[in-house]
Amino acid sequence: xxxxxxxxxxxxIHKAFGANEVLRGVSFEVKKGETLVxxxxxxxxxxxxxxxxxxxxxxxxxxxxxxxxEVTNSGKxxxxxxxxxxxxxxxxxxxxxxxALKNVEVALIRxxxxxxxxxxxxxxxxxxxxxxxxxxxxxxxxxxxxxAQRVSIARALAMDPDVILFDEPTSALDPELxxxxxxxxxxxxxxxMTMLVVTHxxxxxxxxANRILFMENGVIxxxxxxxxxxxxxxxSRVKNFIGQFLEYNGD
Amino acid sequence: xxxxxxxxxxxxxxxxxxxVTFGLVLSxxxxxxxxGLPMALGQVYGSRLVRVPIGIYVWFFRGLPILVLLFxxxxxxxxxxxxxxxxxxxxxxxxxxxxxxxxxxxxxxAIQSVGEGQMVAAxxxxxxxxCAVRSIILPQSMRIALPGWSNEYPxxxxxxxxxxxxxxxxxxxxxxQIVAQTYVTMPIYLAAAGIFILMNYGGMKVLHMIERKIAxxxxxxxxx
Numbered sequence: 001x002x003x004x005x006x007x008x009x010x011x012x013i014h015k016a017f018g019a020n021e022v023l024r025g026v027s028f029e030v031k032k033g034e035t036l037v038x039x040x041x042x043x044x045x046x047x048x049x050x051x052x053x054x055x056x057x058x059x060x061x062x063x064x065x066x067x068x069x070e071v072t073n074s075g076k077x078x079x080x081x082x083x084x085x086x087x088x089x090x091x092x093x094x095x096x097x098x099x100a101l102k103n104v105e106v107a108l109i110r111x112x113x114x115x116x117x118x119x120x121x122x123x124x125x126x127x128x129x130x131x132x133x134x135x136x137x138x139x140x141x142x143x144x145x146x147x148a149q150r151v152s153i154a155r156a157l158a159m160d161p162d163v164i165l166f167d168e169p170t171s172a173l174d175p176e177l178x179x180x181x182x183x184x185x186x187x188x189x190x191x192x193m194t195m196l197v198v199t200h201x202x203x204x205x206x207x208x209a210n211r212i213l214f215m216e217n218g219v220i221x222x223x224x225x226x227x228x229x230x231x232x233x234x235x236s237r238v239k240n241f242i243g244q245f246l247e248y249n250g251d
Numbered sequence: 252x253x254x255x256x257x258x259x260x261x262x263x264x265x266x267x268x269x270x271v272t273f274g275l276v277l278s279x280x281x282x283x284x285x286x287g288l289p290m291a292l293g294q295v296y297g298s299r300l301v302r303v304p305i306g307i308y309v310w311f312f313r314g315l316p317i318l319v320l321l322f323x324x325x326x327x328x329x330x331x332x333x334x335x336x337x338x339x340x341x342x343x344x345x346x347x348x349x350x351x352x353x354x355x356x357x358x359x360x361a362i363q364s365v366g367e368g369q370m371v372a373a374x375x376x377x378x379x380x381x382c383a384v385r386s387i388i389l390p391q392s393m394r395i396a397l398p399g400w401s402n403e404y405p406x407x408x409x410x411x412x413x414x415x416x417x418x419x420x421x422x423x424x425x426x427x428q429i430v431a432q433t434y435v436t437m438p439i440y441l442a443a444a445g446i447f448i449l450m451n452y453g454g455m456k457v458l459h460m461i462e463r464k465i466a467x468x469x470x471x472x473x474x475x
Contacts (some may be wrong), residue, residue: 056371076379083377093372097391097467107376110386141469152372159376 006065007032007162007194008085013052013062015045022048023059024218030163033192037205039241040215046198047090049215050165053196054078054085066162083111086156086164090171092148094140100127100151101136104158112159126154130184146177150184163194170201202245206230214238258438261429265442268422269450275343275411275421276404276454282347283354283403290351291358292384305355312352317413320345325417342414342421350407354400361396362388394470401458405451412447422446 008030015023022045030036038046051057053064055071055078064071071081095103104123108114114122127133130150140148149169156164166185170178182204189195189208199205205212206226213223214237222229222238229235230242290308293301312320325341336344365388373383412423426443430436 054375056375079377079379081377082375087372087375089368089372089375091368093366093368095369095372095387095391096366096469097387097394106386107373107378110382111377139468155376 005031007067008053008196009065010049010053011063011065013049013059013064015048015052015057015059022218023052025062026215026218026220027062028213028220028223030194030196032162032194034210035189035195035197035208036211036213037209038196038198038213038215039200039202039205039238040221041241044215045218046215047167050087050167050196050198053165054082054087056087079111083107083159084162086159086161088149088152088156088164088166088169090168092140092145092152092172094143094148094152094155096140099137099139100132100143100154103140103151104155107155108158122158123154126158127151129157130154131180144177145173146180149173149177149181153181153184153188157188157193163196164188166195166197166199168198168200170199200245202242206242212238214241254435254438257433257435258442261433261439262442265422265425265429265439265446268420268425268443269446271339271419271421272408272411272447272450274339275346275414275419276407278343279346279350279407279411280354280404282344283350283400286348286351287353287355288358290355291362294355294359295362296380296384309352309355312349317345317349317410318416320349321413321417338414338417338419342411342417342419346407346411346414350403353406354403357399357403358392358396361392361399364395365391391470394465394467397458397462397465401455401462404454404458408447408451408454 006029010029011027013023013026014021022043026045026049028036038049040046048057052059052062053071055064055074059072062072066081066084069081071078071085074081094100095106098106101120101123104126105116105119108119108122109116124133124136127136130153132147132150132154135143135147135151140151143151153164153169169185170181173181178201182201185195185197185204186208197204197209209226211223212226212229213220214229215221216237222235224232224235229238290305293305297305315323321342324345325338329336329341369387369391370383373387374380378386411421414421415423415427418424422443426439429439433439
């Protein structure tokens, strides 16, 4: 058995799409309440890595453990693990035929078997948490991108997951909508939610992350606390990468 | 004999054909859903072992003229299997089996047009595939399918007159019987035609009402 100091343990994940080796041996561990931010150029396997963790994309090799239980090769039990590992997508993927409230309710009822009343109460509480309670009766097509993404965060939160994976949650959003989503995520991090975030938002990475993991060519090239990565000359690559972004932002 | 009293005399007999015609149409639409929807799901989510037989079924029932299908089943297949079925039942079943072939393709297209992300999101919450199909994919694809599926109604309604050929007592059969008895041709056939048109109009009205009732912002006939 593994010690339960680590909620999540990722071991030597490999994934290739045809001849394209996207992940070439990624390992890391996550403690409860940690926020890990994955940065790196497009195509370095960050999103694939997140999808390998909850097996939406089964890895070719390597293993994932949640609380010492193996998530990889878990057969039908993967549906249990997926309840425990929430996911937020770049394009929200809200259920288009359901109101914001029902988007949050549906898995509580269908997966957790909660009663309609209990599910409704829980869903409303989660929508309140992301500031979307007043929009409970609206359909996804009636929401702005930022609102939709906050509802999708509420949907993930409602399952009471041990960890939430954020796959470029603000990449499809305008800058002003990005802020409202990042605010919600920052609050979650402060409340002790364990989060793995793939993002190009360097401000968020530097301010909220406990650890930044810089990925290059399918491996974690450098990692550490933001302050160390930004000051220690040993970590030149990640600093250059972050520097590019700050230049573009004009800061 | 005066035309008007003659028409009035025979009209009730003709009208009873409405029920028969409607029965044919309903059974075709119902079988279309009961058989066609699972076939569509099989074609989208099934293994090769499932998809190939469905493909053959669809190819067979869409490939033959209805009249050929009717004769084949009425004079050949059903008697050959030892079933002694009335013309109405054979007509309803054949229209239904044929309707299922066409409607399965409407449903298949609708299921495939639901964005891949919907399934991914459902699975990410811990739904198994069956649950995701039932609570996420089907409610969406049924709304997408409805306009195309509604369009099957006038097709089937007009097609149903072919059951005349095996003697089902539907509208056209009754009209022809009346013509044979009275030698009045145009007014009788016009009356039958009028009834078909009214049934068509009424049915489409109901279907459009349903479409509006289940419309959701962002979906086909909805607000976007």
